[in-house]
Amino acid sequence: MHGVSRLSPRAWYGRCRQLLAGHPHYALLLVVTLPALLAMPGSTWVTLTVAGLGMGTMLFVMASGMTLTFGLMSVLNLGHGALITVGAFIGATLVTGLATGHWPLPALSSLVTATGGPWLWRIGALSLGLLAAAVLHAGVFRLAGERAQGERAAAAAGSSAAGLAALATQALVAGTWASAGTALAVGVAAGLAVAAAMRGRQAGSGLAWPVPGLVAPPLAIALLAWLRPAHAFTADFGLMVPAFLAAIVLVAAVGYVFERLIIRPVYGNHLKQIMVTVGAAIIIGEIVQAIWGPGQVPMSRPDTLQGGISLGTVSIESYRLFAGLMGLLVYWGLQRLIRGTRLGLLIRAGVEDREMVQALGYRIEALFIAVFVGGAALAGLGGVMWGLYQSFVTVSLGPEMLVLIIIVIIIGGLGSITGCFYAALVVGLLNNYTIYLFPKVALFSSIGLMVLVLLWRPQGLIPTMR
Amino acid sequence: MAAREVLKNSAFQQPPGDALLQLQGVHTNIGPYRILHGVDLAVPRGRVTALLGRNGAGKTTTLRTVMGLWRARAGRVLFDGRDISRAATAAIARAGIAYVPENMGIFKLLTVGENLRVAAREGAFDPARLAWLRELFPALGRFWDKPAGTLSGGQQQMLAIARALIEPRRLILIDEPTKGLAPAIVEQVMEVVLELRKREVSMLLVEQNFEFASTVADEVAVIDNGRIVFVERMETLRDDPSLQDQLLGLGVAARGGPEPPA
Numbered sequence: 001m002h003g004v005s006r007l008s009p010r011a012w013y014g015r016c017r018q019l020l021a022g023h024p025h026y027a028l029l030l031v032v033t034l035p036a037l038l039a040m041p042g043s044t045w046v047t048l049t050v051a052g053l054g055m056g057t058m059l060f061v062m063a064s065g066m067t068l069t070f071g072l073m074s075v076l077n078l079g080h081g082a083l084i085t086v087g088a089f090i091g092a093t094l095v096t097g098l099a100t101g102h103w104p105l106p107a108l109s110s111l112v113t114a115t116g117g118p119w120l121w122r123i124g125a126l127s128l129g130l131l132a133a134a135v136l137h138a139g140v141f142r143l144a145g146e147r148a149q150g151e152r153a154a155a156a157a158g159s160s161a162a163g164l165a166a167l168a169t170q171a172l173v174a175g176t177w178a179s180a181g182t183a184l185a186v187g188v189a190a191g192l193a194v195a196a197a198m199r200g201r202q203a204g205s206g207l208a209w210p211v212p213g214l215v216a217p218p219l220a221i222a223l224l225a226w227l228r229p230a231h232a233f234t235a236d237f238g239l240m241v242p243a244f245l246a247a248i249v250l251v252a253a254v255g256y257v258f259e260r261l262i263i264r265p266v267y268g269n270h271l272k273q274i275m276v277t278v279g280a281a282i283i284i285g286e287i288v289q290a291i292w293g294p295g296q297v298p299m300s301r302p303d304t305l306q307g308g309i310s311l312g313t314v315s316i317e318s319y320r321l322f323a324g325l326m327g328l329l330v331y332w333g334l335q336r337l338i339r340g341t342r343l344g345l346l347i348r349a350g351v352e353d354r355e356m357v358q359a360l361g362y363r364i365e366a367l368f369i370a371v372f373v374g375g376a377a378l379a380g381l382g383g384v385m386w387g388l389y390q391s392f393v394t395v396s397l398g399p400e401m402l403v404l405i406i407i408v409i410i411i412g413g414l415g416s417i418t419g420c421f422y423a424a425l426v427v428g429l430l431n432n433y434t435i436y437l438f439p440k441v442a443l444f445s446s447i448g449l450m451v452l453v454l455l456w457r458p459q460g461l462i463p464t465m466r
Numbered sequence: 467m468a469a470r471e472v473l474k475n476s477a478f479q480q481p482p483g484d485a486l487l488q489l490q491g492v493h494t495n496i497g498p499y500r501i502l503h504g505v506d507l508a509v510p511r512g513r514v515t516a517l518l519g520r521n522g523a524g525k526t527t528t529l530r531t532v533m534g535l536w537r538a539r540a541g542r543v544l545f546d547g548r549d550i551s552r553a554a555t556a557a558i559a560r561a562g563i564a565y566v567p568e569n570m571g572i573f574k575l576l577t578v579g580e581n582l583r584v585a586a587r588e589g590a591f592d593p594a595r596l597a598w599l600r601e602l603f604p605a606l607g608r609f610w611d612k613p614a615g616t617l618s619g620g621q622q623q624m625l626a627i628a629r630a631l632i633e634p635r636r637l638i639l640i641d642e643p644t645k646g647l648a649p650a651i652v653e654q655v656m657e658v659v660l661e662l663r664k665r666e667v668s669m670l671l672v673e674q675n676f677e678f679a680s681t682v683a684d685e686v687a688v689i690d691n692g693r694i695v696f697v698e699r700m701e702t703l704r705d706d707p708s709l710q711d712q713l714l715g716l717g718v719a720a721r722g723g724p725e726p727p728a
Contacts, residue, residue, distance in 0.1 A: 342583075342589060345576070345580055345583060345584055346584065348573070348575065348576060348580075349573045349576060349580075349584045352573045352574065352575055352576070353571055353573060355535060355555075355567075355571070356567070356571035356573070357584070358535075358554075358555040358556050358559070359533055359535065359555055359559055359565045359567070359571065360559055360584060360585050360587070360629075361556050361559035361560040361587055362556055362587075363554065363556045364556070464575065
């Protein structure tokens with residue numbers, strides 16, 4: 001093994017092999033991106049790579065729920081695409097509706113003034129939010145048989161919900177949806193920042209958990225005041241936030257009903273799962289058509305995210321950049337959840353051996369519902385993101401994406417969040433490269449990639465099953 | 467059958483002390499197969515009970531039925547007087563029964579520390595307990611941050627047992643802890659079980675290795691064809707080779723040698 005330090009070609013080869021065997025996801029990323037660099041001009045490559053990464057992270061947001069659902073309970077949910085469709089339509093309605101009319105807002109504002117005034121509502125919203133935080137905190141873990149007293153992440157998320165509720169009211173009182181949206185976004189960020197700062201102080205008692213929720217609103221209000229000069233930006237950009245939030249919350253609710261009604265009766269039987277979830281997807285598609293009609297529903301991006309940024313000869317579509325950043329944020333958050341929290345520990349254990357998790361005293365069904373609802377929420381978010389990217393939504397959006405999603409989760413290794421992320425990036429990149437280089441085989445490229453990866457690693461990039 | 471004759475003489479003698487776990491006429495099917503045909507078994511408090519029997523006699527099925535992983539079709543499972551035969555597995559575990567399955571049920575992609583953390587339902591470890599376990603299983607500390615899948619078979623078995631002990635439990639079910647382990651490792655497992663016996667941990671131990679079982683157990687029950695055919699103090703069986711032959715079949719197999727052809 002002395003050759004390694006001398007860097008002879010042989011040693012290099014060995015070193016590379018070792019690295020690639022240990023990190024198949026990096027290897028695949030390199031194998032796809034580097035040859036593309038040789039096949040096209042550098043500026044085109046940068047443009048396509050950013051575009052591919054943007055597409056990839058959107059795919060990841062849509063696929064992550066499905067891979068966890070399969071990993072944890074071995075449930076094949078082919079209705080996942082329908083959840084994406086529902087999210088996209090909810091988002092389209094809100095984005096278009098809010099941009100054109102600010103519709104329910106004046107009515108709500110007058111309701112607030114008519115019923116006790118803004119301060120009563122603020123206090124009410126704050127206490128409701130705190131209650132929600134407490135329920136979230138206690139509920140999720142108690143359901144799973146967890147008697148632990150503090151889970152920092154859930155507590156922080158829950159208590160920033162308190163801040164959010166107060167902020168939403170604040171914005172409602174103040175005037176426009178756009179400022180409400182920005183307020184919510186800033187509130188979340190502030191809540192998470194405070195929560196992150198508090199992570200080190202685990203020793204603090206259970207009393208510490210509402211602190212982020214209490215600190216977040218004033219912080220967010222201060223930030224808002226500071227942001228005011230950029231009002232045009234917030235008015236425009238902030239429109240997306242209610243759309244994202246509504247899609248997340250409503251699709252999570254749809255996901256809960258879906259799990260109880262459709263998935264629950266067919267646990268443990270793949271054939272029935274396929275039939276029943278495909279059937280459910282068709283029904284949901286019909287319901288969507290009944291509500292929104294059979295045609296395209298337009299969904300225009302906020303002006304801020306129209307067009308692109310050019311740096312010399314390289315031009316980058318700004319929405320793809322935004323989508324990429326959002327996707328990265330989701331990936332980071334999911335990794336924090338999976339690697340850094342107790343809920344994540346139980347999910348990882350459950351993916352490996354759900355029987356043993358039960359035998360250790362946890363109700364795996366409760367864990368599964370939580371994961372399914374979370375996955376549905378991400379499907380909804382992904383639907384809005386994809387709809388904004390396309391600038392329109394149709395009923396076939398979900399089913400079309402489902403094909404790519406299935407390819408992504410198979411390449412990534414069923415049940416692995418890391419694998420899913422890198423597989424989504426690779427599929428997104430390859431798609432963009434091949435559309436430019438060989439438009440005729442673009443459709444085939446993802447399936448071809450899947451075949452090759454499975455020949456190389458039959459269990460996917462990062463296997464999670466035994 | 468020889469076992470049937472023994473049944474007439476000694477079956478269903480309750481062991482001394484009150485029973486922590488009691489199976490009454492438990493029938494369990496796996497799919498179309500009837501595995502348990504009315505198992506009656508009492509596991510006394512504070513003692514180690516060995517459940518012996520040949521392959522396919524229903525030992526593992528008995529443990530899985532207690533844990534609720536397979537459902538009893540008929541009969542009752544009483545844990546401390548409470549019927550748990552309809553309870554969910556998670557509830558049974560929370561009532562205080564730990565289970566170490568035959569395949570050990572280690573989460574191979576999780577680290578050793580994480581494996582223990584999953585089992586510690588309070589979230590945090592009890593420092594005294596952790597210190598005791600680390601003393602009992604020195605390898606745990608050494609490989610704390612290593613994926614459990616990289617441990618040797620013996621170390622995985624130690625981890626599986628440690629995981630069952632990380633929280634105070636009232637009863638521990640262990641399925642064949644010596645299966646596939648080298649003799650030196652079997653010795654170590656034996657020391658651990660003896661240590662637990664000294665601490666009066668209640669345990670139901672399924673074994674094929676009679677040498678091991680006869681050293682660590684206070685009580686013995688033999689299962690054959692889905693029924694308990696023999697219940698006694700372990701000394702009685704240990705001191706009577708002809709009874710061993712009669713109950714456990716062929717001498718070599720019963721003493722931990724290679725298994726006879728089916």
